[in-house]
Amino acid sequence: MINIKEDERLNKLNHSCAHLLAQAVKHLYPNAKFWVGPVIEEGFYYDIDLGDKVITDEDIPLIEKEMKKIAKDGKRIVRHEISKEEALEMFKDDSYKLDLISRMDENDTIISCYTQGDFTDLCRGPHVDTVKELKHFKLLKFSGAYWKGDSKNKMLQRIYGVCFDKEEDLNEYLKELEEAQARDHRKIGKALDIFTTNDLVGKGMPLWLPNGAIIRKELENYIYKKEQKLGYDHVYTPCVGTTDLYKTSGHWDHYKENMFPSMQVDEEEFVLRPMNCPHHMLIYANTIHSYRDLPIRIGEFATDFRYEASGAVKGLERVRCMCQNDAHLFVTPEQIGDEFKKVVELILDVYHDFGIKNYKFRLSLRDKNDKEKYFDDDKMWDEAENKLREVLNGLNINYYEAIGEAAFYGPKLDVEVKPAVGPEITLSTCQLDFLLPRRFELNYIDREGNKQVPVVIHRAIFGTFDRFTAFILEETKGALPLWLAPTQINIIPVNNEYHLTYAKDIKEKLSDYRVKLDDRDEKLGYKMRESVINKIPITLILGQKEVDSQTVSYRMYGSEETITVSAEELIQLINNKIKNKN
C-alpha cells in the first residue's frame, strides 16, 4: 500500500485536497470552523467544528459534489505571507486558528496563508498551483474526533479522503482497500470457523472453535519448545488475585480503570487478573535465591481479563479475555543487557519462522512530565532507558522512540504491525522493570552474602495468542502454512464405491497428521472446490489410477498442478514442509 504522506507529489495533492474539502464544507455550512487538515499515510483528513451539525452518510456525496464543482471552476491557489499580527487580525473570529497561531514557534514571524477563490486557510504549504489539479479524489469515511486528541475536549467532525493524479491510481487504491477488507481476520475467522462470539458470553470474549483451537495449540507448542530451550520454567497460576495483590504491585493505582470490578468472596476481595506479573513475582518469592540461580525465567500461557473500552473491542485483535504468551525474567543488574538481547533475538527468530517482515521496533519511553502515570524516579528511568538503547544499538536494530508509551513501571520495546483494517497494533513486547521487585521485596543473595533486588524483564513474544492468531490469519489470508493449518490434508476418493477402501488405507498411513476424508456422495469437482475454499494445504485425489499404481495424487493449495507420488514420498514432503514451517 502506497504511503501518501511520504510521496512528495501525493502529499502536496492530498494537502491541497484537504483545503478543497474545507472550502466545500464552508460553502455548505457557513458556520463551519476548521482545526487542522493534515496529510496521513492513507490520504488526508480535516477536523471541523460544525456547531450542532453532525456529518451523516447523506452529507458526504453533497460535500464531494461541491468539491468537484469548486475544482472545475479552477481557481488558482495563491500563497500570501503575513506577519503574526496580521494573522491574529485576519483570524480574530476563529478561536481554532488563533490557537494555532499562538502555539507557533517564536521565531516564526512570517505566517503563510493559502487562498483559493473565496477560501483562505492558514497553512505552511506547499500546495498545487490550482484546484483544477484536484480531479481524482474520494471522501472515504468520517467520524467524531476529539479536539487536540484529548477526550476531555470537544468532539469535532473529521472527514477522511484521498486524492490522486490519475483516475486509475485512485481506482487501484480503492481496490487495495477492498482487498484489505477481504483479508480482515474477522472475515477469515468466520469463513474458516476459527472463532465466534455470542452475546450471552459477552462482548470481547471470543469462543475459539475447534479449528482455532488447533492453531492456538500449535502456537503454544511452538513457543513452549523455543522457551524451554532458552531455559524458561513454565508455571500455572490462577486467573484471579486479591485486590491486595494489585495494591502491592501498584496496578491498583495505575490500572484499576482497565480491570473488571472486584468481587467479594467471603472475607476476600478478588479481581480477574489483567496481567500476570504479580503472580510471577510471588512465584519468585516462594524460595530464597542465590545470584548463581539468576537469571530465573518464569513463563506462562496466562489468561487475563481487561476491561477494554467498548469501542476498542475488535475480533481476536482487541479482546476482554486474552491469553498472553507471558514470561518474567529475574536478573541481576549485570545480566539485563544479555537477557534483553536474548529476548530481542527470540523475537527476530520467531518472526523469521512466520515470515513476518513488515514490523517496526518501537522503544517506548516515559513522558517525563506525566508524573501521574509514571513512577517518579528519574535515575531509574534514565538508567533503564539507556540500557535498552545500548542493547538495540549493539544489535544494530532499527527502531524509533515513542515518548509517553512506556508502562508505568518502566520503558519497553514493542513490535508494531499493521493489521488489514485499522491502526497499528503491538504484537511483541519486552519491558524493563525496576519497580515491581522492590514493591514485592524480592531479593537474591549476592557473592558477598548481601541481599540484592533483582531486575525484572516482562516479555511476550506473541503478545497474546489471540492477537497473534488474528495477525497470522491476515498475513496468510487464511491460507495457513501446513504446520498450522487446522486440516492439513483432505482426501477425496474419486468414487466412493471403488476407491473408499484405498482412501481409508491412505488416511491410516497419514494418521500422524490432521487428515479429513471427504466421503460424501458428491461430485469430485464439488469436493475439490470445497477443499480450496477451506484453504486446505494438501488435497489428495485417489481414484483407479492411484489404486492400480499404489500411489497418491496431490494438489497443493494455490497450485493447479497435480502430482502423483508414493505415500512414503508424500510423507517425506509433508515432514519437510512442517519442519521448514512453510
Place this chain on the structure above:
RNA sequence: GCCAAAUUAGUUUAGUGGUAAAACAAGGUACUCGUAAUACUUAGCCGUAAGUUCGAUUCUUACAUUUGGCACCA
C-alpha cells in the same frame, strides 16, 4: 467511553405498515462421477424491550451487539 451507521435463515444478501425472499450451507432422493458448484426436493429467520398503530420485521425510543473512526491499548 465518544461521534456515526448497521442488525432479516448456519452464511451472504433482497424486501415490505397487513408476520417475508434468493443463493450457498444443512436434511432427503436419484445420478457412481478424475480436479472450483449434478438435478430434484424438505425444513429453518426479521437482535431485545417498550411506544405509536386496528395491525410493526418495517415508524419512534431505550438497551445489546457489530462496523468505521476518535480516545485508550497486548
